[in-house]
Amino acid sequence: MPQIKIIMAPKSKDASTEERIKEAARTVFTQKGYSATRTRDIAEEAGINLALLNYYFRSKEKLFELVMAEKVGKLFGVIAPIVNNQNTSLDEKVTLIADAYITMLTQNPGLPLFVLSEIRNNPEHFGNKMQAGKLLTESYFVKQLIEKRPDIHPLHFIINVLSMCIFPFIAKPVLESAGVMSANQLNDFTEERKTFIVKWFKAMIDS
Amino acid sequence: MPQIKIIMAPKSKDASTEERIKEAARTVFTQKGYSATRTRDIAEEAGINLALLNYYFRSKEKLFELVMAEKVGKLFGVIAPIVNNQNTSLDEKVTLIADAYITMLTQNPGLPLFVLSEIRNNPEHFGNKMQAGKLLTESYFVKQLIEKRPDIHPLHFIINVLSMCIFPFIAKPVLESAGVMSANQLNDFTEERKTFIVKWFKAMIDS
DNA sequence: ATTAAAATTAATCATTTGATTAAATCTTTT
DNA sequence: AAAAGATTTAATCAAATGATTAATTTTAAT
Structure with a gap:
């Protein structure tokens, strides 16, 4: 089904998971470059389940473009x-x-x-x-x-x-x-x- | 079985296939880096069958180290x-x-x-x-x-x-x-x- | 010409990898 | 507390990818 989910105001709460993934992505992407980076490397570095990466950032490429x-x-x-x-x-x-x-x-x-x-x-x-x-x-x-x-x-x-x-x-x-x-x-x-x-x-x- | 093949003196003949692969490898590796390079890219650039790459150079990594x-x-x-x-x-x-x-x-x-x-x-x-x-x-x-x-x-x-x-x-x-x-x-x-x-x-x- | 070796090909394997799914857990709202 | 929504997980998928195999063609030697 297409992307018609109700977008809630981002819970300003902890934000720690999303930020931890981004920070891990900064580290790994910068160290190894886009192609040599595995999404699993980022997940491990962030200490999160691989699926969360796509949950928060849709794709490896989207996350990379952010970084x-x-x-x-x-x-x-x-x-x-x-x-x-x-x-x-x-x-x-x-x-x-x-x-x-x-x-x-x-x-x-x-x-x-x-x-x-x-x-x-x-x-x-x-x-x-x-x-x-x-x-x-x-x-x-x-x-x-x-x-x-x-x-x-x-x-x-x-x-x-x-x-x-x-x-x-x-x-x-x-x-x-x-x-x-x-x-x-x-x-x-x-x-x-x-x-x-x-x-x-x-x-x-x-x- | 281990590596006990008889090694013949390399046929000094044409050598064009081996050199074409190496040249293609130079091009593609230099352009995209090791990780982003697919052995299929090199094979296509060289105009040869993918298997020949391994026939002449054993592996992507060996070929890369040469280049x-x-x-x-x-x-x-x-x-x-x-x-x-x-x-x-x-x-x-x-x-x-x-x-x-x-x-x-x-x-x-x-x-x-x-x-x-x-x-x-x-x-x-x-x-x-x-x-x-x-x-x-x-x-x-x-x-x-x-x-x-x-x-x-x-x-x-x-x-x-x-x-x-x-x-x-x-x-x-x-x-x-x-x-x-x-x-x-x-x-x-x-x-x-x-x-x-x-x-x-x-x-x-x-x- | 016959035979053996070398070169080449198409098909296939096993793994890796980005991504998804469905279920489970946690959080927030009512 | 119950319901709804958000977050997290384990399992799995499909495609990509490095590599191999078995068969075929080409080349060289006798």
């Missing part, structure tokens, strides 16, 4: 308010971006690799199109970059700043697996970069 | 001879790295995201451990970096150079999907960076 939207939002939400601010200088923006990004990624180290590889596998999952695109092409940050260096495409500098912030987290599995750095050392390393990146950015844009 | 080893080799093989060369200066090394990496990645744009996300999912796939680790900690390049800037951990500069080369390719699916750049524009963009990155590296290390 994915969250993660994409987190990945771009960090810079959006910074790059559109008309009251901060170029250097201040880079300081804020490096600080905000590295802080957030330290707590969500798997985030970039997860989002980027899922978008590769399934670009439609990336509903954010215009939003994210405009940050990279029409923000006040871009305007300031062009003003300072009209001879170089602003995306070069944006990519440089983002790559220097994000890349260590993308390379994390390799650095750890190859025995180059422990997780703790990597934390110190990226923390150091918060100040370095600004210095390097200044040197690059003035060169 | 993975190749790809890891390609990703690290590019820099190995450059960073260990005792007859080139620091700046020359960066020039060579940027050129070699961007050239190779232009022809294998999906390579970094593939290797990095598979290593995340299954670190054991990364048999390269010591080899790759030493490149990042014991190469002549590292020695030169320490000599020039003993006050800053050399890995900062290594990560900076690598990130500026590789990151645009990792971000490629987002840049295209978000409408920021077409594939062609991205090619021009990364080509430009071959010279820029050296200039930026000099500015950074002297700052």
